[in-house]
Amino acid sequence: MKKGVMRPGHVQIRVLDLEEALEHYRDLLGLIEMDRDTQGRVYLKGWTEVDKFSVVLRKADEPGMDFMGFKVLNNEVLSQLESDLTAYGCDVEQISSGELKGCGRRIRFVAPTGHSFELYAEKEQTGKWGLSNVNPEAWPRGLKGMKATRFDHCLLYGPNVEATYQLFRDVLGFDLAEQVVDPEGNRIAAFLTASMKAHDVAFIDCPEPGKFHHASFFLDSWEQVLRAGDLISMTDTSIDIGPTRHGLTHGQTIYFFDPSGNRNEVFCGGDYHYPDHPPVTWKAEDLGKAIFYHDRVLNERFLSVLT
Amino acid sequence: MFTITVESSPTRQSFQISTGDSVLVGSEKCLSNLIPVGCRGGGCGVCKVRVVEGDYSSKCMSKAHICDAQAADGYVLACRVYPLSDMCIELVKR
Numbered sequence: 466m467k468k469g470v471m472r473p474g475h476v477q478i479r480v481l482d483l484e485e486a487l488e489h490y491r492d493l494l495g496l497i498e499m500d501r502d503t504q505g506r507v508y509l510k511g512w513t514e515v516d517k518f519s520v521v522l523r524k525a526d527e528p529g530m531d532f533m534g535f536k537v538l539n540n541e542v543l544s545q546l547e548s549d550l551t552a553y554g555c556d557v558e559q560i561s562s563g564e565l566k567g568c569g570r571r572i573r574f575v576a577p578t579g580h581s582f583e584l585y586a587e588k589e590q591t592g593k594w595g596l597s598n599v600n601p602e603a604w605p606r607g608l609k610g611m612k613a614t615r616f617d618h619c620l621l622y623g624p625n626v627e628a629t630y631q632l633f634r635d636v637l638g639f640d641l642a643e644q645v646v647d648p649e650g651n652r653i654a655a656f657l658t659a660s661m662k663a664h665d666v667a668f669i670d671c672p673e674p675g676k677f678h679h680a681s682f683f684l685d686s687w688e689q690v691l692r693a694g695d696l697i698s699m700t701d702t703s704i705d706i707g708p709t710r711h712g713l714t715h716g717q718t719i720y721f722f723d724p725s726g727n728r729n730e731v732f733c734g735g736d737y738h739y740p741d742h743p744p745v746t747w748k749a750e751d752l753g754k755a756i757f758y759h760d761r762v763l764n765e766r767f768l769s770v771l772t
Numbered sequence: 773m774f775t776i777t778v779e780s781s782p783t784r785q786s787f788q789i790s791t792g793d794s795v796l797v798g799s800e801k802c803l804s805n806l807i808p809v810g811c812r813g814g815g816c817g818v819c820k821v822r823v824v825e826g827d828y829s830s831k832c833m834s835k836a837h838i839c840d841a842q843a844a845d846g847y848v849l850a851c852r853v854y855p856l857s858d859m860c861i862e863l864v865k866r
């Protein structure tokens with residue numbers, strides 16, 4: 466049942482070198498640089514996003530994900546979810562308005578998989594980049610690289626996928642859109658949505674907590690995904706796999722790495738989910754096809770290369 | 773061109789590497805498959821090796837995989853190491 470969580474709002478990614486990371490996220494993915502703060506963090510977003518930013522880059526000693534944030538409907542929902550999380554047994558940390566520039570009060574908790582998540586209700590709205598809200602043109606000129614349209618979802622690896630799924634379902638109102646189930650009936654992957662998208666966040670079981678598999682950005686067409694592949698080669702960017710199609714969600718995709726080794730995805734298409742839809746199930750025995758629909762075999766990296 | 777010799781593979785093997793390539797990318801280009809390939813960005817740790825001999829320059833590597841003590845012992849991530857001479861490296865069991 467919906468609890469007022471709207472969408473993935475931001476992800477803070479740790480990088481080893483900020484300038485290299487900017488060349489990647491701004492010039493190659495085509496995200497728009499929106500701001501910087503006194504901590505040296507850089508704020509970016511996809512051009513179709515109305516809120517001020519969705520990706521925050523922070524220089525650190527080790528790459529990975531600091532946290533992923535979801536925007537909720539309003540402040541009443543935020544307060545309600547805060548008490549619901551506490552009642553569920555989560556430690557809820559308060560982060561004051563403005564700690565991320567242009568973002569209102571946030572609450573943060575750690576899921577059983579070891580990842581930090583945030584909820585917030587308010588963020589400055591700068592509008593779609595380069596377009597007016599009145600009689601908008603089809604797209605803005607001057608976009609760079611892959612012209613990524615929006616931050617879409619993260620795939621995260623950690624233990625206790627089941628407990629994390631229950632927390633997201635029972636407290637935050639996410640639906641299970643797709644799952645991978647092993648022969649003993651254990652759910653080893655949960656693809657969760659708060660919207661009609663096939664996933665807003667996904668989890669895959671792994672012994673090490675808090676691992677980051679990828680942050681994903683949406684493109685409009687298969688042609689754009691192929692063009693992204695061309696740009697990856699032109700810039701000698703580290704490729705993982707693709708262009709190909711996923712079995713899970715059926716999105717058309719390419720995986721590659723940022724200069725600090727964090728995996729990125731750009732994709733298009735994908736299934737949709739309504740709250741009354743039963744989850745789609747993939748069998749763990751067929752994980753190769755579930756992940757890479759054309760090759761039908763996993764590459765070793767999919768399960769073991771994480772930040 | 774430098775020669776990279778890899779010890780502790782079943783047999784001692786070596787490959788040639790062009791200037792400007794990291795040890796990992798050099799190994800990939802020779803189809804040597806000796807060093808496991810991951811992110812190629814110093815983040816995932818799968819390409820960890822130990823330098824036995826040779827000069828190199830390097831870019832930053834995740835502290836989660838190469839802590840200061842390991843760095844002092846010659847452990848590196850092959851994707852962040854650029855040879856300045858012939859080198860001898862040793863694979864690290866994962």
Ligand code: FES
Pocket residue numbers: 726796808809810811812813814815816817818819820849850851852
């Ligand atoms: S391949 Fe990931 S650290 Fe070298």
Ligand SMILES: [Fe+2]
Pocket residue numbers: 618619620679681730
């Ligand atoms: Fe994805």
